[in-house]
Amino acid sequence: MQKQDHPTQAIDLDHIGFIVPDLGAARDLFVDLGFVLTERADHTRSNAQGQTVSAGSSQHSIMFEVGYIELMQITDAQAGHQLTPATGERYGLHVLALGCADARAWHAQCLQNGLAVRAVMDWSRPVHTPERSGLARFAYFDAPWQPSDPSYVCWVQHVTPELVRSPSLLRHPNGARALRTLHYEGAADALAQWAAVLQGAGAQAATPGQDGAMALQLGPSAIALEPSQQRQRVLPSALTLVFSSLEEIERRADRLQLHRLHHSADRLSLDLRAACGLVLHAVKEDGPAGG
Numbered sequence: 001m002q003k004q005d006h007p008t009q010a011i012d013l014d015h016i017g018f019i020v021p022d023l024g025a026a027r028d029l030f031v032d033l034g035f036v037l038t039e040r041a042d043h044t045r046s047n048a049q050g051q052t053v054s055a056g057s058s059q060h061s062i063m064f065e066v067g068y069i070e071l072m073q074i075t076d077a078q079a080g081h082q083l084t085p086a087t088g089e090r091y092g093l094h095v096l097a098l099g100c101a102d103a104r105a106w107h108a109q110c111l112q113n114g115l116a117v118r119a120v121m122d123w124s125r126p127v128h129t130p131e132r133s134g135l136a137r138f139a140y141f142d143a144p145w146q147p148s149d150p151s152y153v154c155w156v157q158h159v160t161p162e163l164v165r166s167p168s169l170l171r172h173p174n175g176a177r178a179l180r181t182l183h184y185e186g187a188a189d190a191l192a193q194w195a196a197v198l199q200g201a202g203a204q205a206a207t208p209g210q211d212g213a214m215a216l217q218l219g220p221s222a223i224a225l226e227p228s229q230q231r232q233r234v235l236p237s238a239l240t241l242v243f244s245s246l247e248e249i250e251r252r253a254d255r256l257q258l259h260r261l262h263h264s265a266d267r268l269s270l271d272l273r274a275a276c277g278l279v280l281h282a283v284k285e286d287g288p289a290g291g
Contacts, residue, residue, distance in 0.1 A: 009100050009109070011202025012219025014156045015061075015068045016182055016239070017095025018276050019086050023073035027060050029275055030071070034174025034252050035062045041125040042075070055123065056081035063169040064241070066220050067179030070095065082142065082152070089147035092277025093236040096151040096182070098202055098218065103139035103157035106202075110155075115200055116144050117155075129166035136163040143201070150184055150194050150234040153201050174252060175244035177285060183224045183278075186234030188212050191225045194234045198223060238269075238279040249282050 020026040027037055043055035056079025062069040072095070074084050086094050100106040103120050110117045120141045127136045142154035158164055184194065195206055195214055203216040203223060214225040226237070243249060246268050253260070253270050262269035266284040273279065 009102065009106050009202070010219065011106075011155075012099045013067055013179065013182070013221035013223070014097045014099030014158075015070050015095070016093060016179070017059075017070040017072055017097065019083060019091055019094045020071055020073055020276070021087070021091055023058055023060065023071060026071045026073075026276070029256075030060075030062060030069075032252060032256055034172060034248055035176060036169055036172050037062055037071075038169060039126075039128050041127070043081075044124050052124075054079050056084065059125065061164075061169075062172075062176075063165050064176060064178050065165075065170060066177075066242075068164075069179070070097075082145070085147045086152070090277070093182075093239070094152050096153050097156050098153070100155050100157055100202070103141060103155060106155055106157075107141050113200070117141055118144070127163045127166075130168050131166040132163055134160065134163050136160050148233070150186070151236065153197070155201075174249040175246075176241055176249075177244055178242040179221055179239075180242050180283065181222045181224050181238075181240035181281075182236065183226060183238035183240070184234050185226050185228040185231050185237040187229075187232045188227045190232065190234045191227060195225055236278055238281055240281040240283055242285055243282050244285050246282055246284050 018026065023040065030037060037060040040058055040060055043057045043059065044052050054076060056074060056076035057072050058075050059070050059072040074081055074087055077084050083094060107117060107120050118141055120139055123138045123140050124135050127134055137159040139157040139159060140154060142152065145152045195216065198216050199205065203218050206214040206216055209215060212227045216223040250268055259271040260268065261271050261279060268282045270280045
């Protein structure tokens, strides 16, 4: 993908997605940390003949007022899911899903800008909450991808947004409110290439930081690109979530005996690298960005 400076739609960070080997175990970890998860749902997609077929994956979502997290397991390696090869490379955060108001219009703009993107697909998953039930529908397309890429980039339009954020899904016992920042680490030249890809995908221009770090804006959320001498390859390294209070997640993390990498009045950093490949920065509302 090439860098484009003038997207015709506002693109935001819709959600991020983890590919996990055991969806039940991943669900249990996040529930124990105090997050509310959607019911397990199987993805379906439309095939070339217009038929609805299995997409070969199942998921839980963790919804926030801003953004959300998807936990996904590839359940059928023969179903043609585009992320099946990721399971042979690594588990952890792979999906970087960017939100757009009109997927087909943005797809046409991407083609006009010279970006390599695949056809728009229609996906769906069932939703059942105390307030609402139905079939959540999405228009979706992606860019060519290799399992060794920093992330799999796709664009999502929510056709039925009213089904996605039921009020009960936003009331997390740990006080989680928003997805603030996704962090990547890698060598400086590789980070610059990844920044160009992200700007081509719709992220706003980079803001220089200290020691060669950069920040890209995607609506109210951000992507931080942080140079590392220990990593030549660019990979997701951390996730910053905003909480109304840190007391409950601190208590739950201690009960799970999770290692604290940082602890202060307004930020708690938990080592989740063994479980899902990155560090979780929990920051108090109106606190620092984390990092």
